[in-house]
Amino acid sequence: MSEDIKTFTISIYTENNIGLLNRISAIFQRRHINIESLTTSQSEIDGVNRFVIVVNVTQTNAEKIVKQIEKQVETIRAYYHTDEETIFTESCMFKIKSELLFDEPQIQNIIKESNTRIVTVNKEFFVLEKSGRRNEIEALRRDLNVFGIMQFVRSGRIAVTKEEMKITELLSAFNNQL
């Protein structure tokens, strides 16, 4: 009976509300589900926020969590999708000592080959930025780590779905009711 644990991307359209993040994270906390990453931003609709949450759970649990999230008054709609059903990316930044850029020519090759962007360079340090899949970012971090990294940071996943999200229709249906 045991079900496979898979990576699911949960997309939530919400009203812009101060307490909602707390409410949503409590749904995961209560069930001992670790949030792998969480990103919130403005969505394609003015005044509507979008959460992108990544979790590793069974499909049954993904479904139950999404229902609990939808139950929250200020959630407009919530969905869950597998990796195959979404286009997703993460981004990361590295801060590295500037002298290494000249002392270690290998670094320049790494930057070129990995399609990494140089954000800024000054006397003390330079900053790299890259977007991509987790494994690409991890590989880049491993390669650069050999030379020494002053700071590294990676964002949560952002994702759009292949499926159409009919939020605008939902909202206009509400306006027509009133």
Place this chain on the structure above:
Amino acid sequence: METKTLNKKEVANKTQRITGCEAVVRSLIAEGVDILYGYPGGAIMPVYDELYKFQDQIHHVLTRHEQGAAHAAQGFARISGRVGVALATSGPGATNLITGIADAQIDSTPLVCITGQVASHLLGSDAFQETDIVGISTPVTKWNCQVTKSEDIPAAIAKAFYIAKSGRPGPVLVDITKDAQFGELDFNYEKCKGVRSYVPIPKTSQDAVNAAAELINNAKKPMIVWGQGVILGEAEAELKAVVEKAGIPAAWTILGASAIPSTHPLNVGMVGMHGNYGPNKLTNECDVLIAIGMRFDDRVTGDLNTYAKQAKVIHFDIDPAEINKNVQTDVAVLGNSKESLAMLAEALEAKSHDAWLKEFKDLYQIEYDTVINDDLNPTKEGLTMGEVIKQINIASEGNAAIVSDVGQHQMIACRYADFNVSKSNITSGGLGTMGFALPAAIGAKMAAPNREVVAIIGDGGFQMNIQELGTIFQQKVPVKVVVLNNEFLGMVRQWQQLFFDKRYASTEMTNPDFVTIAKGYHIEGKRVTNRKDMEAAVKEMIASKDSYFLEVCVEKEDNVFPMIPSGASVSDVRLS
């Protein structure tokens, strides 16, 4: 001191420049609130000052503890179907509401709690009596918010009432800073008609109803288990129509009790840990299980892996999150029970299931012979809780609303109380909150002054909110309070006896003289220790026009049976 009073016309929708605290009170009045429960304190004082001015229109009941206010508001809501309102100050006042709010959340009780908060410039500064009540109450409220601007007060309260009452009801909390209470606004109250991100009642699909009807029409052994969703949806008549047309034996959860009268021939009793033998056993023999407005709580299902596996499961619920949460459903029918059950009744064939119904009756006979007869007609010297409930049934003719606390007496009350009318079993179901009954009975009696309201409480739970005797006294609430005293935390003791080799760790109670305490609050009281006096005392209590306190000393070490041990299958329900 002269009291400023405003008539209802003045309060009506005229835009006026008023203070935030006056807006709070006028908003409550606009929502039809005439009674609320609470306790004053620094951060809510401006609202109390307004309540003083509006006291001819809105009656504030000073409880003796904020927990009492929350439970009283719950009792008010449960017996009337209206929204209960509780008011408290910031900090400890607000946190004391939490148990009642959590209770209301798990038992789907519509509650609006309003708390005062420190002035907005002090938020986050660890000010006196500052607590993050919005953060604290988030997991136990259907919705909550903090208001820091006077002009936002009416809309916040309107939204609070709408959310509390609509769809699957629940508690909401509105936290209002003191500066918002003092500031001014142009007041023009508009009731909330909808929240765009919130769908209170999902549409009932005719296809789903048809699929459910087909399963039921072809069933040989259908069984209904209904819950509070029937009462909340005011679908008692629709349920009765379904049950009678299709001739389906129908059992109830603890919160569903009273939706169909106890005497109805197709009412086969209570399911769950201390429910009746028949419906528990036969859950695992029915071919179609029809769950209506219930949530498959673990106290109902026991071990899920052995629960109704042979049956097709149909689940009627207003809350999509309940579908497939605990039990996998074959047909889910979303929507309001009143509407969905009416649609179902249309689609059902008229039938009877006499042989199947007889299986329930046969198992009832076994339960009667081994358990019920000894509970209701004991021959031993000590009094049983069951015979007290029986006398209350007789004296009240089954018309009383029973407000029970939590523990053995609660199970006995739910098992044996006669319910002629709906909304008559008011108890803390999901949360199991000891201390619930005394304040809840106050709220229930005030909401339904024409009903007989009898609180049934254990000696443990009584002492958890015993201070509310003061509220009964001050408000002259003619509520009847029965303490079934076994000098133990009886249910815990029962578990210790059965599962912990009789190691009675911290369950024996040395109790005070309860009657003297009641008398201290000028509440008429009596203590009885034998059968003959008990019958007369119950009659006297029911006949009393005023509040009455009755302590009945019952057998110390009686157990509640039948019982499904925690984690066992419903099939393994024990009679001893």
